[in-house]
Amino acid sequence: MHFFSDNATPVCPPVMAAIAAADREDHGYDRDAWSARLDGAFSDLFDTPAKAIWVASGTAANSIALACLCPPYGGIVAHEEAHVAVDECGAPAFFTHGASLMTLPGEGAKLSPDAVQERLGTIRPDVHQMPARAITITNATEYGLVYTPDEVARLSTVAKTHGMGLHMDGARFANAVAHLDCDPGDITWRAGVDVLSFGCVKNGGMVGEALVFFGPQANVRAAEAERWRKRSGHLVSKGRYLAAQILTLLEDDLWLANARAANEAAQVLAANASGRLMYSVQANELFLELTAAEAASLRAQGFEFHDWGEGAARIVTNWSQDAASVEVLAQALRALG
Structure with missing residues (x-):
């Protein structure tokens, strides 16, 4: 994903x-x-x-x-x-x-x-x-x-x-x-x-x-x-x-409906980030503390995202996603502990 x-x-x-x-x-x-x-x-x-x-x-x-x-x-x-x-x-x-x-x-x-x-x-x-x-x-x-x-x-x-x-x-x-x-x-x-x-x-x-x-x-x-x-x-x-x-x-208001879908998907991921958030999630971007091994583990499961300096990553949700579609990543984040 x-x-x-x-x-x-x-x-x-x-x-x-x-x-x-x-x-x-x-x-x-x-x-x-x-x-x-x-x-x-x-x-x-x-x-x-x-x-x-x-x-x-x-x-x-x-x-x-x-x-x-x-x-x-x-x-x-x-x-x-x-x-x-x-x-x-x-x-x-x-x-x-x-x-x-x-x-x-x-x-x-x-x-x-x-x-x-x-x-x-x-x-x-x-x-x-x-x-x-x-x-x-x-x-x-x-x-x-x-x-x-x-x-x-x-x-x-x-x-x-x-x-x-x-x-x-x-x-x-x-x-x-x-x-x-x-x-x-x-x-x-x-x-x-x-x-x-x-x-x-x-x-x-x-x-x-x-x-x-x-x-x-x-x-x-x-x-x-x-x-x-x-x-x-x-x-x-x-x-x-x-x-x-x-x-x-x-x-x-399609522009708002699309944005709400992206924001809601981000909130689902944020709720499962287990204290890793570097900033409050208010829109559709998450900045997370991840070790290199944790990032590699997520990528091995098929999740693609940007590294954001050493020990951090950026995850961006979008209009085509919703709470259900990002649940698999939410579970993977939760499993990191």
Whole structure:
């Protein structure tokens, strides 16, 4: 059984059906009927006017979003283990034409308002130092922890006090919302988020993510994002196939149902991890203490997962699993003692 990553999962059947249904002649790029519905669909989902565009990948979504918030001479505050800092090959600097990441530590890959405030306090307001222009957070984080609405709002207060934008990397946004059982607006625009990278591929999509802009500058920033998308080679000619996937995930809250299935599977495994958990399991990732021999034993039984440094492993559940389907791994974990 594969527990490497939710990127490796099959495509959700309704999404595959939507791709097939979109396989007819329409306008190119983002002028098709499906792409034209994105603004309305996301405005309904978040209960506020929103501007949304599709992009080809999560890295592109994050980097284009940050390019809309930060100039080449600016800084972007991020966690030191954020995806934008360690897994995007310098893409934010590439897309912004030079902006630098100002990385900070924090438990479970979370930024704290106090740490951000302290870092900002070290920057002189003169031309010799780089001004911080944006904060980016990941929800759920790279260690599977979830920012609450209050935590997001406190970071937003810091950002707005310093004239900065706030971006949320929502590769696992659905898992965060499913865990909190809240309105998606509560941890985004109501809490002060300016732009969200709305994850789809990890949650049953084939290819394509959404960038969702909120607030009074949404139209201007979305128009700028469209330029960045074209210039960076991400304006695919048959964008309807990306838009159709995103719309299908939104319909009847399929995006939430998929995330809930992944989260519930993770909880079953967590309950059988016998004190091995390195972090609280709030989304669909488990970080476990495992010896090399224990890891080898699990792999010998057909379970595949990533090592996470010496004596640790990462296990990721996904939309296609449920409590019953992961019970065999739960039993294997329990048998380790």
